[in-house]
Amino acid sequence: DAKTTQPPSMDCAEGRAANLPCNHSTISGNEYVYWYRQIHSQGPQYIIHGLKNNETNEMASLIITEDRKSSTLILPHATLRDTAVYYCIVRVANTDKLIFGTGTRLQVFP
Amino acid sequence: NAGVTQTPKFRILKIGQSMTLQCTQDMNHNYMYWYRQDPGMGLKLIYYSVGAGITDKGEVPNGYNVSRSTTEDFPLRLELAAPSQTSVYFCASSTGLAETQYFGPGTRLLVL
Numbered sequence: 628d629a630k631t632t633q634p635p636s637m638d639c640a641e642g643r644a645a646n647l648p649c650n651h652s653t654i655s656g657n658e659y660v661y662w663y664r665q666i667h668s669q670g671p672q673y674i675i676h677g678l679k680n681n682e683t684n685e686m687a688s689l690i691i692t693e694d695r696k697s698s699t700l701i702l703p704h705a706t707l708r709d710t711a712v713y714y715c716i717v718r719v720a721n722t723d724k725l726i727f728g729t730g731t732r733l734q735v736f737p
Numbered sequence: 738n739a740g741v742t743q744t745p746k747f748r749i750l751k752i753g754q755s756m757t758l759q760c761t762q763d764m765n766h767n768y769m770y771w772y773r774q775d776p777g778m779g780l781k782l783i784y785y786s787v788g789a790g791i792t793d794k795g796e797v798p799n800g801y802n803v804s805r806s807t808t809e810d811f812p813l814r815l816e817l818a819a820p821s822q823t824s825v826y827f828c829a830s831s832t833g834l835a836e837t838q839y840f841g842p843g844t845r846l847l848v849l
Contacts, residue, residue, distance in 0.1 A: 670741075670827050670840030671780065714779065724795065725838060727772075727779035 631715045636732040645702040649715030652696045664711040705735045741841035749847045750818040758813040760828030768831045769811040773824040818848045
């Protein structure tokens with residue numbers, strides 16, 4: 628199983644870009660990188676996922692390094708409602724299981 | 738669509754009691770999952786199902802049982818509640834392998 632490493636916490640000013648890093652140095656070639664977030668006491672919410680190429684959707688952008696050993700989730704204009712725990716997850720190859728770590732607690736301040 | 742719904746929202750159990758946590762999804766997803774989340778920790782997979790009649794163990798299955806008689810429902814059973822099972826339980830579903838998982842609002846369980 629590929630493991631991920633994330634900083635335990637980060638701060639970001641409202642309106643600025645939030646860049647959340649994730650290391651996954653043992654990722655296999657057919658494993659995807661997923662990002663979920665969990666706003667206090669709620670169920671996790673899917674944000675974005677990718678394999679090799681950078682991805683963008685209405686919520687965020689995902690930048691994956693060429694060697695795929697790390698990635699960055701970018702929230703382009705953070706709002707107070709983006710305060711949450713963000714989980715970087717590498718999907719276990721050939722299964723549908725998601726293994727959650729402890730994530731990064733992002734605090735957006737006014 | 739209501740998505741994934743869970744009942745109850747909160748429950749207090751005495752040690753040794755049993756209960757069933759209900760999970761229902763109306764998205765016709767084949768895959769369903771049960772996770773638990775202890776305070777300050779990430780989610781851990783308890784059991785999952787790839788379709789009606791098929792279930793399999795996750796990381797932390799001990800003390801729990803599941804069944805999947807229909808596509809919509811995936812109940813989680815605690816037979817002999819223990820304080821170590823105090824946690825928040827999340828149910829999720831997805832269309833298939835590697836697809837996005839959609840989570841319910843969670844059930845907060847306290848065992849005293």
